[in-house]
Every structure is written in C-alpha cells, then in structure tokens.
Amino acid sequence: MVVMTGAESVEHVAAQVDRLCWTGILLGLAFTMANVQGFAAAGSQAWSLPWCAAWLLDPMVSLVLLAILRAEQVTARHGVRTGGWVRAAKWFTLAATYVMNTWAAFAVGSPALVVLHSVPPLIVFVAAEAVTDLRDKLGKAIVAAAPVPEAVAEPVRRTSFAEYLAVARAARKRDVVVTPAWVREVTGCSRGLSSKLAAALKAES
Structure with missing residues (x-):
C-alpha cells in the first residue's frame, strides 16, 4: 500500500481536477460543434462544399480558445499576467461560440432550446474562468502541504x-x-x- 504525503495527495487531486475540467471543456466544445455547423451551413445541401466548409468554423474558434486557456493556465502558475488582447481574444471566442450556438434557438423563440443550447457554451465559459484559478490555488496548496526541511523548520529567532x-x-x-x-x-x-x-x-x- 502506497502512502502519499500531504503534498502528493493534493497534487493527485489537482491532476484529477485538471483532467476533469479539461474533459468538460472539450465535451462542451464538441457539443457546440454540431450547432455551429448548422448555423454556418444555413440549410446547405449535405456534403456540398458550403456544408463541409461549415464544419471548419467551430474548430477554428475552439482551437484558438483552447490555446488561450492553456497559455493562461501556464502563465498563472508562474505568476505572470497576460495582456488585454489575450483577455479580449478569450472573451470574443467564448461570445462567438455562444451566439452561433444559440442563434437558431432564439430565432424560433423556444425557451427550452435556448436553455439547451446555452448550457454547454456557458459551462465552457465558467470552466475556462475557473480552471486557471483552481490550478493556481491548488498549486499553492501543494506548496503549503509540502514537508518543510528540518533545518528550515527550526524557528528563526533573533539573537538578543x-x-x-x-x-x-x-x-x-x-x-x-x-x-x-x-x-x-x-x-x-x-x-x-x-x-x-x-x-x-x-x-x-
């Protein structure tokens, strides 16, 4: 039986949280892909050039969003703040995904469809904001739970x-x-x- 230290236990949880958050984000983006394709295809015949090209729109936006989220996660871990353009690009890609995913639902005026197509992009949005902060806080928890060397642990006392x-x-x-x-x-x-x-x-x- 392997006994983990406090830091190892927190690090194990951090890895699980990271994987679950990213899995949720990827599933959310995968769900929106079909809706965005339908929005972009605009009734084009299946397998026609416009219909096939419509499948490129959502991955184009999602890959940029994922790149920004991943970069923010790494920079936040090292205490580096990103610029305004990075923040603007993240919000724009999230907003674009939401609008394209819910446009048809708003057009038909169905509250149920609006809710259905709003949940996945909003989950992506909330997870995108939370994953960076969670990783940063869990990193601090790992440091706090790490065993302190005995020499360092001895209280530093001022000589009188x-x-x-x-x-x-x-x-x-x-x-x-x-x-x-x-x-x-x-x-x-x-x-x-x-x-x-x-x-x-x-x-x-």
Missing part, C-alpha cells in the same frame, strides 16, 4: 543583546583591544549593534 554580549565576553582575552570591528568579527552582529556591545564590554572592565 545579552546573547551577543555573552559571546563577545567569552571571546575576550586580556590583550584584546575591544573595538566595534572586533565585536563584529567574533559575534557576527550588525555594525550598529557592535558599537553598543563594545561600549558595554569596556564598561565592565
């Missing part, structure tokens, strides 16, 4: 004045001339603190 003074006092010999530079050398303290430590040591003499 008394502790620096004790180190300097222990390193001091009879023939040592106490100066801020000497204090910094033996304690590793900051320049500003070394003057105060040197003064404290001299006061003890």
Whole structure:
C-alpha cells in the first residue's frame, strides 16, 4: 500500500481536477460543434462544399480558445499576467461560440432550446474562468502541504543583546583591544549593534 504525503495527495487531486475540467471543456466544445455547423451551413445541401466548409468554423474558434486557456493556465502558475488582447481574444471566442450556438434557438423563440443550447457554451465559459484559478490555488496548496526541511523548520529567532554580549565576553582575552570591528568579527552582529556591545564590554572592565 502506497502512502502519499500531504503534498502528493493534493497534487493527485489537482491532476484529477485538471483532467476533469479539461474533459468538460472539450465535451462542451464538441457539443457546440454540431450547432455551429448548422448555423454556418444555413440549410446547405449535405456534403456540398458550403456544408463541409461549415464544419471548419467551430474548430477554428475552439482551437484558438483552447490555446488561450492553456497559455493562461501556464502563465498563472508562474505568476505572470497576460495582456488585454489575450483577455479580449478569450472573451470574443467564448461570445462567438455562444451566439452561433444559440442563434437558431432564439430565432424560433423556444425557451427550452435556448436553455439547451446555452448550457454547454456557458459551462465552457465558467470552466475556462475557473480552471486557471483552481490550478493556481491548488498549486499553492501543494506548496503549503509540502514537508518543510528540518533545518528550515527550526524557528528563526533573533539573537538578543545579552546573547551577543555573552559571546563577545567569552571571546575576550586580556590583550584584546575591544573595538566595534572586533565585536563584529567574533559575534557576527550588525555594525550598529557592535558599537553598543563594545561600549558595554569596556564598561565592565
């Protein structure tokens, strides 16, 4: 039995979420393809040149949309923001898919058909917005769940004045001339603190 760590478990879920979201997006786009083809064919005879060419319209829009979504997913993962043209292209392709998919339903004035043909493109739209944010948040969850190395896990504590003074006092010999530079050398303290430590040591003499 393989036991996964917290980070591996989150990463496994992230991979599942990614696959399910993309599967839903692809199925949604596949559903819209037939409707868009009917819109573009506009009653052309089956297997005629206009009828065959109509099948190219939806893949043309969908491939551009998928390329943008994939690019946004990668850039978001690395904290890089895309420009306005990228956002405009995504919204335009989504809007074009929706309009072409629901045009006939609105034309006949059937609420049921409008709902039927609205759901797939809207699912694609919502998933397109969610998949990037989900991947980003799950990536942060993976980092948060990752085991921290023991050396890093030890709390970083600020060394106190008394502790620096004790180190300097222990390193001091009879023939040592106490100066801020000497204090910094033996304690590793900051320049500003070394003057105060040197003064404290001299006061003890």
